[in-house]
Amino acid sequence: MADIAAKKPEQPEQPEQPERSRKAATAAGAEDTGAVWRAHGTDRRSTRTLRLRVSAALLTLTVLAVLLVPPLVQLDQQAVDLAAKLQPPSWAHPFGTDDVGRDLLLRCVYGLRVSLLVGVAAALTATVVGTAVGATAGALGGWVDRAVMRAVDTVSSVPHLLLGIFIVAMFRPGVWPVVISVALTHWLSTARIVRAEVLSLRSRPYVDAAVSGGASRWRVAVRHLLPGVLPQAALAAVLMVPHAMWHESALSFLGLGLPTHTASLGNLIQEARGSLLAGQWWPTLFPGLFLIVPTLAVAGLAGAWRERINPRRRSELML
């Protein structure tokens, strides 16, 4: 510890924060022989906590906005006001108005609602499919495993946006075709993760013990293997929500996703393209931010979660 204290003044560019938390950690762990190690851990922990809090706050804000604004405000997001078209942000319209005078704040909230719905539904479907396929392949092993994983490789060798477009094109525009399209192109990574995890769990002696105790294949899978992979699968699902939202936006932007009158983030950005070239930046910026902020928030949360469920990090974790 004296070592660190001596080196400290030579690094004046370091911010105040780590210094304080390091002192706090030393005080807290003074009786502990691992004080140096803990001080280091605390630094990383405080950044991690900050990131976790900011992410959680942003995500809560997003979810609250999506859930509460439409029922509370009771304004018509489709209300056209040609007299107020393409107005820059003001107190009356904080995000400005679009080319037919619709309020962009309201449109963005409604758009986010649709995009989130598609994202969550697609991520859940993809995770269920991926977990089922991956767990089956991993638990059965042998030729089933080889066949299933080669099939997964084959599907993932097709560019997934292309495959998604193909699937969407088979249906009339709407929310569910987009959900199906995104889900069917995104279960592959989950299947791989789950299979790898099941393979590693399958060779544990406790599976041997279960087999010897008369457990059927099914029971081993459901009682001993699946609970072990669920944290990983849940993490994959959470990370997939923003990805699915982007995918939905991409499809809508290409005019293949949701019907054009539905406010989705992709549709909003697509409609704003023309005005961006004319110098009106707000119809593009705000839907873009609505897409980026939840993405970063989810990534931040998932990162914190991953560190929490990763057993190798567990030793330095304070719950």
Added chain:
Amino acid sequence: MLELRDVTAGYVRKAPVFRGVSLTVRPGQAVGLLGPSGCGKSTLARVAALLHHPDAGTLVVDGTPVRRWRHRAPRAQRTAFGVVFQQARLSADPRLTLTDLIAEPLRATGRREGVGGRVAELAATVGLTSDLLGRRPHEVSDGQLQRACLARALVLRPRWLVCDEMTAMLDASTTAALVRVVEDYRAETGAGLLAVGHDRVLLDRWCDRTVEWHTLTGTPTDTPIGTPTGP
């Protein structure tokens, strides 16, 4: 009778861990198997307990030749074996409490009635106090967990016990207690025992017959150069 005849087994088909091993355990008999680490005695124990498919050779359990291993083996055949592994930590599902751990074979085989009573009875036998039973594996010591694993191995009243280095990680008093539990169970039920280990003193005192690994293999030259064949 538990008969292993000319068994060849391993994890890579071209390079088996051992070839042509034969071993017989009579009902009620306790056989100790001594060998250096890495020689394949744990693999042999797994083959004997129907947990590992051998590449060649036959296994006859109570007069019935075994044709299928692991899940594919008839349930009655594989539950005739109680298996205790070396590392209790790895052989216990981290999510189950000790009660569920011990009761798991009963539930897996559909014997749900009287689970509580049977678990309490076995817990007392292996020396687990009731406050430990509600804990999960990471909340108990290795010795306590190994006691629970032994209880799990006994819960279906197996005719054969396979103890694969059961006491290698335990202190002397826990070792003595677990060996006592196994011996009491065998005295009561007449079960046969295959105990794998490298502690000659323990196995000599515990078992009716102790066999050295190198006397079993048909091709003793297979042992790696410099491998000690005994103390």
